[in-house]
Amino acid sequence: MAQIKENYLVKKRNVLNEIRSNSMTLQELRFFSIYLSKINPSDTSTRVVRFPLDDFKAIMELGRINIDYMKGVTNSLLSKIVNVPTERGGYTGFQLFKQCTVDMDDKSEWYIEIDANDKALPLMFEFKDRYFSYQLWNALRLKSPNQLRMYEILKQYERIGYRILSIEELRNLLGIGKNEYPRFGDFKNRVLDACQQSLQENTDITFTYEPHGKKGKGGKILFLKFTIKKNKDYIDQISLSEFIEERKLNSEDKPFSRYEERIQFLSDACDNEFSESEIVVLYNLMLEHVAYVIHDDIECYDYLAHKYAEMKMRNEKNKIKHRFAYMKSIIGTE
Secondary structure, rough: HHHHHHHHHHHHHOOOHHHHHHHHHHHHHHHHHHHHHHOOOOEEEHHHHEHHHHHHHHHHOOOOOHHHHHHHHHHHHHHHEEEOOOOOOOOOEOEEEEEEEEEEOOOOOEEEEEEHHHHHHHHHHHHHHHHHHOOOHHHOOOHHHHHHHHHHHHHOOOOOOOOEEEEHHHHHHHHOOOOOOOOOHHHHHHHHHHHHHHHHOOOOOEEEEEEOOOOHHHHHOOOEEEEEOOOOOOOOOHHHHHHHHHHHHHHHOOOOOOHHHHHHHHHHHHOOOOOHHHHHHHHHHHHHHOOOOOHHHHHHHHHHHHHHHHHHHHHOOOOOOOHHHHHHHOOOOO
C-alpha cells in the first residue's frame, strides 16, 4: 500500500511536466513558463494574469493579428488537457486553463487575460517551487520545445550535479514518440547533441552525458547519466521585458503579410514540422477537398491539427517514413 501511495505521488508531481512535454508548441511552453513565473504560490488571487496584447504577441512570436486569428491562438491554449492520476490507478482529466479574455481596457488598450482551471491550481501552486523555480531569462532564447524541456529536466538537478534517466523516460519527458529517432545515433545527433549545444550557448547551465549501467541486448544503451554544471561563460542574461522589446523590434523589422500570418498559423497546427512550401500544398489540398466544411482560418487550423494528431497516433503503431506524403494522403478522408 505504501508503495502504491508513493507511485501515485510521483505520478502526480510529474503531471505538469507531461503536459509541457506532449502537447505544447515552443511558444506555448514559453507562455506557460511566463504565466507560472507571475503567479504567487501563497496567493491564489494571482491566478489571473494579464498581458498587454503587444507583449503577448511578442511572447508568442505572432505577426499582425485580428480577432479571428487570436481565437485560434487562445483556443489552442484553452484546449490543453491535464490528466491527474487517482490513488486507485485511474485518472481525472480537465483543462489547464478555464478562461481567456481578449479585450480593450478603459484606456482603449488591448490586453489578454488568462485564468487557470480551479482543479489545476493545486498542481500549479503546490509544485511551482519544485519544478519551475529557475529564473525565466535562462530559457527565453531557447529555440525548440526539446531544448526548453531539456533545460527544465536538468535544471531541477543542478545542485545535485547529475541526473540518471532511462532512454525511455527521457523520450517521454521530451515528448518524443516511440517511433521518432528509433536509432540511438539519430537521437544523439538530433536531440542530445543539439540540446547540449543550445544550452551551452543560451542558458546558465551546461551538461555532458554518457551511458550508465548495464546495456541491453546487442549493446543497446538503456540509461544515460547527465553531469550538470553551471555555465561560467554565460553572461548574456535577459529579462522578460528585454525579451519582449527584442521581439517587438524583430517584428517591426519583418512585418507579416496576411499570407505569412496564415502560413505561420497553419504551421503551428502541425507543430511547425513542415516547411512553408509544404504548408501551402496542404492548404491548397484542403481548399480542393474539404472547402465545403472549412469556412475560415480557424476551422482550417482545427482540421489540420486533427489530421496531424491522427498521423501521430498512427505513427505510434507503425512508423511513417514519409510524414508529409502521409499528411497529403489523409486530407479529405473521413
